[in-house]
Amino acid sequence: MEKKLAQVLTQFGIRGTIQSIHYIRTGHINQTYEVTISGKSYCVQTINTYVFPNVDQVMENILSVTEHLRNKLNLRGDESYRHVLRFHSARDGKGYWIDDAGKCWRVYDFVDNAMSYNIADDLQILTDAGQAFGNFQKLLSDFDGNRLHETILNFHNTSQRYANLEAGIKRNESGRLSNVTREVEFFRARTDTANYLVDRLARKELPLRVTHNDTKFNNILIDKDTKKPLCVIDLDTIMPGLSAYDFGDAIRFCANSAAEDEPDLSKVHFCMDKFEAFTKGFIGGADGFFTDAELDSMVWGCIIMTLECGSRFLLDYIDGDKYFHADYPEHNLDRAHTQMKLVEEMEARFDEMHQIVKKYAK
Numbered sequence: 001m002e003k004k005l006a007q008v009l010t011q012f013g014i015r016g017t018i019q020s021i022h023y024i025r026t027g028h029i030n031q032t033y034e035v036t037i038s039g040k041s042y043c044v045q046t047i048n049t050y051v052f053p054n055v056d057q058v059m060e061n062i063l064s065v066t067e068h069l070r071n072k073l074n075l076r077g078d079e080s081y082r083h084v085l086r087f088h089s090a091r092d093g094k095g096y097w098i099d100d101a102g103k104c105w106r107v108y109d110f111v112d113n114a115m116s117y118n119i120a121d122d123l124q125i126l127t128d129a130g131q132a133f134g135n136f137q138k139l140l141s142d143f144d145g146n147r148l149h150e151t152i153l154n155f156h157n158t159s160q161r162y163a164n165l166e167a168g169i170k171r172n173e174s175g176r177l178s179n180v181t182r183e184v185e186f187f188r189a190r191t192d193t194a195n196y197l198v199d200r201l202a203r204k205e206l207p208l209r210v211t212h213n214d215t216k217f218n219n220i221l222i223d224k225d226t227k228k229p230l231c232v233i234d235l236d237t238i239m240p241g242l243s244a245y246d247f248g249d250a251i252r253f254c255a256n257s258a259a260e261d262e263p264d265l266s267k268v269h270f271c272m273d274k275f276e277a278f279t280k281g282f283i284g285g286a287d288g289f290f291t292d293a294e295l296d297s298m299v300w301g302c303i304i305m306t307l308e309c310g311s312r313f314l315l316d317y318i319d320g321d322k323y324f325h326a327d328y329p330e331h332n333l334d335r336a337h338t339q340m341k342l343v344e345e346m347e348a349r350f351d352e353m354h355q356i357v358k359k360y361a362k
């Protein structure tokens with residue numbers, strides 16, 4: 001691997017002696033290595049072209065958004081170093097390089113002395129992370145969404161996700177369908193909920209924003225010493241979207257008492273205290289720019305993003321694990337189960353969740 005990574009770095013004009021290589025295991029889609037070369041660390045990452053067939057468009061989105069963020073931070077006198085990802089160009093000026101085997105690579109500066117969490121236990125860190133994601137939307141509120149490519153069509157179109165699930169059920173490619181009758185029924189019973197945000201968007205009741213669309217807690221880097229958020233990462237899915245997508249996707253991940261793939265469901269709970277901590281930060285970080293209709297849609301976003309993600313895990317199980325990296329045969333099914341459990345618990349606390357959003361919206 002060392003030889004390969006050195007070859008990739010050379011393509012991005014970075015040479016020297018490799019001192020260390022760490023494989024970063026958090027994402028389900030891309031593979032990431034932290035490589036230290038001649039005293040400086042970089043993230044060297046493959047881009048999964050099955051998931052992102054149009055890499056030019058992905059990189060164009062990322063470069064224009066990071067430039068916008070950097071300018072805004074500089075304008076208000078904040079430093080952008082460690083707060084906005086900095087990507088390197090390959091020799092041909094592109095933001096990626098394709099090797100002989102057809103693998104697509106990119107390189108960006110590693111953010112020093114930072115870490116990310118898969119499970120959030122500290123409520124203050126959750127509030128701070130919420131603030132960082134809310135502020136991310138605010139910083140992008142004057143970015144023209146028409147400049148962005150839709151890198152994955154219908155990414156958070158939950159109605160379309162449901163249609164994909166039905167198509168996968170018909171194909172039953174893995175032959176696993178008979179194992180998941182109860183799960184399929186669970187999702188079908190919630191079809192009206194799945195359509196709710198898509199319908200409101202179609203009726204223009206909710207504004208399109210520039211959203212991150214993958215606001216997992218581990219997509220925020222936190223300073224190891226101060227424990228304060230530094231930088232929002234994983235910018236591949238930045239596209240026009242609803243603010244409730246970012247809020248909901250964050251909540252489905254960070255208000256879980258356990259990991260997204262915890263096989264023991266007795267450990268999986270929706271945590272109201274974590275929900276409240278993140279909500280406080282997110283709404284505060286957006287600093288009054290959400291409309292009343294958006295605020296009203298936030299709790300729907302939580303249930304719908306959890307439902308959607310669960311349906312995608314279930315579909316991938318039925319498809320035979322083509323999309324999400326799976327470490328063992330039931331991995332995607334375990335992931336689907338955690339999302340189902342969270343949906344049920346959120347449904348039971350819907351009104352209470354609404355009250356909490358209202359409290360911080362004042």
Ligand code: GN1
Nearest residue numbers: 026027028029030051214234237309
């Ligand atoms: C994928 O690769 P990662 O972990 O950042 C997925 C998200 C899902 C998430 C579930 C491009 O994100 O949409 O919510 O897994 N990203 C893509 O953990 O499909």
Ligand code: MG
Nearest residue numbers: 027029214234
């Ligand atoms: Mg991602």
